[in-house]
Amino acid sequence: MKLYNIKENDQKVNFEEAVRTGLGRNQGLFFPADLPRFEDIDALLEMDLTTRSTEILSALIGDEIPKARLAEMVTAAFDFEAPVKPVTENISALELFHGPTLAFKDFGGRFMAQCLKQLSDGEKITILTATSGDTGAAVAHAFAGIDNINVVVMYPKGKISHLQEQLFCTLGGNIHTLAVEGTFDDCQAMVKHAFDQAELRKTVGLNSANSINISRLMAQICYYFEAVAQVPKDKRDELVISVPSGNFGNLTAGVLARAMGLPIKRFIAATNANDTVPRYLETGEWSPKATIPTISNAMDVSAPNNWPRIEELVRRNEFSWDDLSSDRATDEETAQMLKAMHAHGYVCEPHGAIAFGALEKSLQEGEHGLFLCTAHPAKFIESVEGILEIKLDLPKALADVAEKENLSDTIPAEFSHVEAKLRSL
Numbered sequence: 001m002k003l004y005n006i007k008e009n010d011q012k013v014n015f016e017e018a019v020r021t022g023l024g025r026n027q028g029l030f031f032p033a034d035l036p037r038f039e040d041i042d043a044l045l046e047m048d049l050t051t052r053s054t055e056i057l058s059a060l061i062g063d064e065i066p067k068a069r070l071a072e073m074v075t076a077a078f079d080f081e082a083p084v085k086p087v088t089e090n091i092s093a094l095e096l097f098h099g100p101t102l103a104f105k106d107f108g109g110r111f112m113a114q115c116l117k118q119l120s121d122g123e124k125i126t127i128l129t130a131t132s133g134d135t136g137a138a139v140a141h142a143f144a145g146i147d148n149i150n151v152v153v154m155y156p157k158g159k160i161s162h163l164q165e166q167l168f169c170t171l172g173g174n175i176h177t178l179a180v181e182g183t184f185d186d187c188q189a190m191v192k193h194a195f196d197q198a199e200l201r202k203t204v205g206l207n208s209a210n211s212i213n214i215s216r217l218m219a220q221i222c223y224y225f226e227a228v229a230q231v232p233k234d235k236r237d238e239l240v241i242s243v244p245s246g247n248f249g250n251l252t253a254g255v256l257a258r259a260m261g262l263p264i265k266r267f268i269a270a271t272n273a274n275d276t277v278p279r280y281l282e283t284g285e286w287s288p289k290a291t292i293p294t295i296s297n298a299m300d301v302s303a304p305n306n307w308p309r310i311e312e313l314v315r316r317n318e319f320s321w322d323d324l325s326s327d328r329a330t331d332e333e334t335a336q337m338l339k340a341m342h343a344h345g346y347v348c349e350p351h352g353a354i355a356f357g358a359l360e361k362s363l364q365e366g367e368h369g370l371f372l373c374t375a376h377p378a379k380f381i382e383s384v385e386g387i388l389e390i391k392l393d394l395p396k397a398l399a400d401v402a403e404k405e406n407l408s409d410t411i412p413a414e415f416s417h418v419e420a421k422l423r424s425l
């Protein structure tokens with residue numbers, strides 16, 4: 001597989017280097033030089049999830065990982081399902097929360113862990129990642145107990161849900177968690193800053209498991225195919241997919257899937273009040289504001305780091321702005337959507353509800369809508385129970401950690417504290 005740095009095009013790397021280094025020079029994202037295009041999509045859609053995903057990832061990665069080995073990695077990573085469930089007559093939910101940490105981030109986190117295990121040759125690796133709530137848990141669980149790999153997760157203190165926090169701050173061992181007195185964007189900026197320190201980067205073997213890592217995005221491409229495979233054939237040509245968006249990794253993966261031949265008519269990018277992208281699509285002006293805390297906290301991102309990849313797909317004529325619209329919702333609108341969905345007999349959580357709402361407003365006669373349900377409702381139990389006035393059962397994964405001790409260190413949003421932690425491992 002050949003990839004290049006979007007900012008400095010002369011930096012070219014293979015899959016192994018892209019996965020191991022995460023981010024290119026000058027904080028440039030890596031991007032595939034060529035995308036495979038599947039001609040016989042129907043045949044692909046007939047396959048089961050792991051067989052099909054192996055085909056897709058093998059076409060992308062090429063001979064750097066033998067196909068038989070790749071099949072084992074995919075089987076180990078995607079050991080849970082992604083069902084499509086009807087919500088209304090013309091709208092269905094793609095449930096991506098059946099993995100061990102109950103959010104779609106398990107797909108990317110678990111595949112990335114498989115890739116790093118396969119590609120590293122025993123040297124020390126430190127994974128530094130910022131989380132707005134769900135990446136931390138997915139990455140921490142995927143890497144817990146792996147030799148030679150330390151994981152440092154930063155998150156905005158007090159701005160993620162209690163159960164989100166319990167899922168990754170109670171593991172210990174090679175998993176280290178930092179509660180940062182700041183926003184998710186502060187955390188993300190410190191990850192980028194760490195990558196700019198060449199000596200530090202080398203000394204601690206720095207890697208990032210954020211959605212800037214191409215292996216995560218590649219894993220996510222696979223569930224778009226899984227979704228379309230479950231949509232009845234006569235609706236496939238009129239399919240509109242709504243993506244609850246924060247860092248825009250999820251949407252990027254969908255656009256990549258479409259560029260590889262998957263029939264998706266158009267996309268909707270749905271955000272909360274952190275609406276840098278909707279404002280950009282309306283005005284052409286890129287002007288991130290201060291991050292606003294919302295009940296859909298995993299999307300509290302005002303400087304989405306995957307956006308340059310969408311721009312790159314447009315620049316390469318593999319995507320058109322005509323096929324993307326956007327919408328945003330306030331917390332109040334999110335609550336209304338949750339109630340509307342509940343009236344249809346579907347219990348959702350705030351992120352999925354925002355995507356559902358955007359779809360309801362935008363869907364035209366004859367179109368079929370699919371929205372991504374990115375987390376299990378119980379992960380946002382306080383909001384969901386409060387708004388819907390119902391009681392939710394805690395799934396076992398959450399019940400097991402609810403009362404455990406939180407092992408995080410609290411730090412101010414200053415890089416020196418992060419650096420000290422990294423050097424101490």
Ligand SMILES: *Cc1c(COP(=O)(O)O)cnc(C)c1O
Nearest residue numbers: 134245246247248249250298374
């Ligand atoms: C991370 C996350 C999102 C946002 O996904 P991006 O790929 O960052 O746009 C949406 N919902 C949930 C529940 C998440 O954890």
